[in-house]
Amino acid sequence: MRFSIIIVNFNVKNFLAQALRTIRKSIDFAVQHRPYLETEIIVVDNASDDGSIEMLRSHFPGVITIENKMNVGFARANNTALAQSRGDYMLLINPDTLVQEDTIHVMLTVFENNPEIGMAGCRILNPDGTLQLACRRGFPTPWVAFTKISGLSALFPKSKLFGKYNVTYRDHDESYEVDAISGSFMMIRRAVYEQVGGLDETFFMYGEDLDWCYRIQQTGWKIQYVADTQIIHYKGESTRRSDIDEIRTFYKAMSVFVEKNISRSPIIKGLLNATIWMRALLAWGNRSGYVLVPATVDLIMVNLALIAAEYIWLGRVFHFPDYAYPTILIVPAMILISVIAWMGGYTKHRLSVSRSFIAVAITFVLVSAITFFFKDYAFSRMVVLISGTLSLLLIPGWRLFIRLFGRVSGVSGLFKLSPRRTLIVGINPLTPEIIKKLRKRIQESYRIVGIIDTTRQRVGENVFGIPVVGSINNIGKVVKEYRISDVIFSPETLSYAEILSVISRSNDRSVNYKIIPTDMEVVIGKGAIDQLDEVPLIEIEYRINKQINRLTKRIFDVGLGMLLLVSIYPFRTLLVRRKNKNTGHWIDMIPQIISGSMSFVGPPADTVSSNGTFLGKPGLTGLVQLQRDNDLEPGDIHNYNIYYAKNHSFFMDVEILMKNCILTLTSKKS
Numbered sequence: 001m002r003f004s005i006i007i008v009n010f011n012v013k014n015f016l017a018q019a020l021r022t023i024r025k026s027i028d029f030a031v032q033h034r035p036y037l038e039t040e041i042i043v044v045d046n047a048s049d050d051g052s053i054e055m056l057r058s059h060f061p062g063v064i065t066i067e068n069k070m071n072v073g074f075a076r077a078n079n080t081a082l083a084q085s086r087g088d089y090m091l092l093i094n095p096d097t098l099v100q101e102d103t104i105h106v107m108l109t110v111f112e113n114n115p116e117i118g119m120a121g122c123r124i125l126n127p128d129g130t131l132q133l134a135c136r137r138g139f140p141t142p143w144v145a146f147t148k149i150s151g152l153s154a155l156f157p158k159s160k161l162f163g164k165y166n167v168t169y170r171d172h173d174e175s176y177e178v179d180a181i182s183g184s185f186m187m188i189r190r191a192v193y194e195q196v197g198g199l200d201e202t203f204f205m206y207g208e209d210l211d212w213c214y215r216i217q218q219t220g221w222k223i224q225y226v227a228d229t230q231i232i233h234y235k236g237e238s239t240r241r242s243d244i245d246e247i248r249t250f251y252k253a254m255s256v257f258v259e260k261n262i263s264r265s266p267i268i269k270g271l272l273n274a275t276i277w278m279r280a281l282l283a284w285g286n287r288s289g290y291v292l293v294p295a296t297v298d299l300i301m302v303n304l305a306l307i308a309a310e311y312i313w314l315g316r317v318f319h320f321p322d323y324a325y326p327t328i329l330i331v332p333a334m335i336l337i338s339v340i341a342w343m344g345g346y347t348k349h350r351l352s353v354s355r356s357f358i359a360v361a362i363t364f365v366l367v368s369a370i371t372f373f374f375k376d377y378a379f380s381r382m383v384v385l386i387s388g389t390l391s392l393l394l395i396p397g398w399r400l401f402i403r404l405f406g407r408v409s410g411v412s413g414l415f416k417l418s419p420r421r422t423l424i425v426g427i428n429p430l431t432p433e434i435i436k437k438l439r440k441r442i443q444e445s446y447r448i449v450g451i452i453d454t455t456r457q458r459v460g461e462n463v464f465g466i467p468v469v470g471s472i473n474n475i476g477k478v479v480k481e482y483r484i485s486d487v488i489f490s491p492e493t494l495s496y497a498e499i500l501s502v503i504s505r506s507n508d509r510s511v512n513y514k515i516i517p518t519d520m521e522v523v524i525g526k527g528a529i530d531q532l533d534e535v536p537l538i539e540i541e542y543r544i545n546k547q548i549n550r551l552t553k554r555i556f557d558v559g560l561g562m563l564l565l566v567s568i569y570p571f572r573t574l575l576v577r578r579k580n581k582n583t584g585h586w587i588d589m590i591p592q593i594i595s596g597s598m599s600f601v602g603p604p605a606d607t608v609s610s611n612g613t614f615l616g617k618p619g620l621t622g623l624v625q626l627q628r629d630n631d632l633e634p635g636d637i638h639n640y641n642i643y644y645a646k647n648h649s650f651f652m653d654v655e656i657l658m659k660n661c662i663l664t665l666t667s668k669k670s
Contacts, residue, residue, distance in 0.1 A: 002038045003030075003108070004087030008077040009095045010046040013055050015234060016095040018517050020060050022496050023099055030105040037108075040064060042081040043095075046071040074183070075199035075208040082198050087190065094184040096234040098515070100497040106229040107187050110175075118192035118221025119213065121181030123172060123230040127513055129503040132233055133166040136225040137180040139214055140165065167225075178225045179217065183209030184233045192221050230500055291346045294399075295337050298356075301394040302333040302387075309386035331370070332387075336363040336395070354654035357396045364388035400658075422486040423478065424466070425452040425502075426493025432464045434490055434516060439627075439636070449482050454493065472502055479511055487511060491518045542645040544616045552650050553599065561594040586620050593620075601653040603641040615645040621660040628663070 005023060009016050023041065031037050044066045045052055056065050066080055078092055089111060091104070103122060110120055124135035138144050147153045148165040157168035167178055186209060196215050199208040213223055306328065311317050320328070339359040340346060349355050368384060424434060431451070438446040450469030453459065458468045470478035472494070479487065489499050503513050543549050569590050592598040602619025619625070623640040624632065632640070644652070 001034065001036060001089075001108075002040075002087045003104070004081075004085035004090045005039065005041045006078060006081040006085065006090060006092050007041070007043045007095050008046060008074055008081075008092075009043055009048060009052055010071060011048045011050045011052065012095050013048070013050045013052040015097075016043070016052060017055055017059060018515065019093070019095050019097050019099070020063065021517060022097075022101075023093075023104075025101050025496065026099045026104040029101045030108060033105055034108070040086065042066065042085060044068065044077040044081050046073075046077055073201070073203075075203050076201045079198035079201065082193060090188050090190065090193065092183065092186045092188070093231075094233060097184060098232040098496060098500070100229055100231065100500055101495055102497060103229045103231060107226060110224060110226050110228075111187070111189065114222075114224070116222050117189075117224045118216050118219075119181065119186060119188045120224040120226055121185050121187065122226045122228075124182055124185060124233045125230055125500065125504055127232060127234055127503070128511065129506040129513070131172050132182065132184075132235065133168065134182040135185070136167045136170075136172070136178045137182075137210070137213075138164040138167060139179045139210070173227050175227045176225055177222050179223065180210050180213035181223060181225060182233075183212075184235070185231060186212075188216075189221075192216055192219075195219060230504065232500060232503065294346055294350070295341075297398060298337055298340065298395055299333040301398065302336055302391055303329050305387045305390035305394055306332070306383070308390055309383045310380075312386055313380060313382050332363065332367050335366055336360065336391070339363055339366075349651075351399045351402055352651070352655075353396045353400050353658065354651045356399055357392065357654075358651075360388070360391045360395050364391070420446050420486045421449050421482065421484050422446045422488060423450055423452050423469070423475070423482070423484050424448060424488050424490055425472065425475070426490030427451060427453050427458070427463055427468070428490060428493055430492065431490055434488070435464055435466065436633075438488070439632075446486065449484065450478070452478065452487075472498070475502060476506055479506070484511060486514060488514045488516060491516050542615070542642075542648070544645040544648040549648055549650075553648075553653065554596070556650060556653065557593050557596075557599050560600060561590050564590050565594065589620055601656050603644065604637070607637055607641055615641045616648065621656060623656065626656065626659060626663065 005027075007016065007019065020041070027037075027039050031039075041060075041062070042064045043056060045056075046068050047070050053065065053067060056063055064084075066077075066084070068077065068080075072080075082090060089108065091107070093099070107120060107122060111117060121135055124132040126132050140148065144164045147162045152162045153165050153168065156162040157166075160169045163169040170176065196212070196219055198212075200211050201208075203211060217223055307317050310319060318325070336359060339362050340356060343349065343352075343355045343359055345352055345355045345359060364384075367388070368381075371381065371384060422438070424431065424438075435448060438448060448466055450467050451463055452470050452472060452475050453468050454472055456471045456473070459470060461468050469482065475487070478484070494502070499515065506513070564587070569587055589598055593600060597617070599617040599619050600621070602616040602622050604622070604624055605618035607615075607624070616622075623644050624637050627636075627640070
């Protein structure tokens with residue numbers, strides 16, 4: 001028996017490597033039960049530029065690689081591999097998947113015992129352990145399509161009348177015949193492929209799997225959902241790394257499917273297409289809300305500040321001429337929103353407090369200039385000044401509130417205000433190295449709360465300086481008790497089947513389950529790849545050495561230092577004299593900051609240079625000083641200092657100071 005595995009890859013190198021590792025283990029398990037089994041793995045690469053091809057050549061030389069010069073789409077790429085494959089059975093599987101050891105064996109057994117089955121798919125889980133609904137589907141007949149697109153299927157998932165599209169009215173722990181399965185895992189007989197043909201290349205992405213299932217079922221073959229084995233699908237990783245508009249592409253594919261297969265009635269097609277595009281518009285609006293919501297909040301805050309300033313200074317609101325309000329309520333807000341957008345405050349640096357603060361300051365200058373040149377709107381400069389001051393509090397203030405007390409996706413970067421509470425699953429010789437690498441992470445702050453062992457024998461003990469807080473049997477309870485956000489599986493501790501079992505029992509969307517491959521280069525989680533090892537540094541000009549950055553830093557140090565010198569420093573001096581002792585408080589360092597021998601933010605005093613390279617003046621706080629709860633080794637300190645010097649900016653200094661204040665306050669409370 002021959003078996004072909006086909007993977008279409010586009011810029012998901014690390015996910016692909018992990019998928020291939022799990023597939024190899026699954027092949028080994030299947031071969032144990034079928035020594036005669038011959039297998040081949042074919043990877044079709046759609047012009048990736050992330051080093052996927054080089055990774056395949058160096059780590060997986062036995063994999064057959066087809067290199068496309070451009071992204072030809074999912075259907076065409078799979079068809080290329082299908083035409084070249086030699087298997088009696090072919091498995092089409094996405095690169096962003098994780099396969100159980102028994103998956104291939106179970107699927108082959110299903111085909112061997114059921115000759116009427118032409119295609120089958122297994123149970124597919126999301127990274128949080130929930131079922132990925134697309135793994136079992138009904139064809140979008142006019143009624144089924146309407147219930148899906150209108151949202152009735154989501155409102156009444158257990159109803160057979162409304163829940164047919166994703167078969168949500170049936171138990172996902174049972175196996176049964178379905179209309180269609182997900183394109184992320186499709187196993188097909190060669191006889192079926194030769195009879196029906198490959199995927200329809202009219203579909204660039206999305207819809208081709210549904211169309212293929214429809215054509216197969218039309219020829220009399222059965223399509224089976226298999227619940228006896230499962231995989232994890234990270235879903236959408238290739239799309240995230242492309243310039244494809246997935247919303248437009250998906251709903252266009254749905255429209256093509258309706259046109260081709262469902263109904264030739266112009267009325268029915270027109271109604272379905274209208275519903276599809278209405279749903280697409282809603283989906284686009286939902287995605288746009290990622291930007292529109294914070295922009296709308298900013299607009300409201302600016303106008304609240306203006307109205308409050310008018311009341312504070314003039315004693316009442318709407319005192320200005322009626323003709324002026326459309327302009328004064330729109331123009332300043334639009335200027336602010338434009339400045340924040342230009343600074344990336346709604347996208348890359350979403351909810352950045354420092355950037356919003358700078359944006360308000362810039363907007364204040366621009367609005368003041370406008371009122372100077374346009375006398376018809378220069379009603380009160382004090383109102384402008386007061387509203388500007390209030391905006392400096394409100395605009396960054398609501399962002400700070402969300403970052404401190406909210407749970408908002410997309411708030412990422414170096415300075416998350418609280419470290420990710422993390423469990424490590426597994427105790428083996430690699431565990432100390434994993435702990436060390438996680439603590440060295442600069443852009444993700446992991447706080448290792450405890451270790452989960454495979455048994456209860458060592459619960460309560462300290463291993464590698466970390467308490468063993470539970471076993472895999474009670475991991476769900478531990479996650480809730482310790483308010484865990486990340487669970488990281490150590491390599492070579494559990495089988496993939498055991499890992500998937502742990503995840504599937506959780507069904508907790510607030511927890512991010514991550515896996516460290518055996519090479520320990522990355523941490524793979526839902527929608528993210530964290531590099532565990534920093535890229536080797538080369539000779540470059542660090543940003544800390546650029547004149548403009550040094551000048552900005554100096555102005556910031558002197559300005560803030562002078563403010564503290566006249567407001568807080570005198571009281572500190574009187575307190576020291578009264579108690580007749582000097583406790584070395586940070587306020588005592590303000591004169592040194594103003595004189596230029598120190599800075600508010602910088603490396604520790606004894607680590608300010610590296611082989612003669614300037615890494616910044618000694619700082620009261622900095623990246624190293626923020627790691628007060630971690631025992632950093634000299635190499636770790638060096639990496640933090642290099643990172644700061646390489647990536648220094650005014651915004652970084654503000655964020656570091658802010659986090660230091662928060663950590664200081666929280667530590668005093670505790």
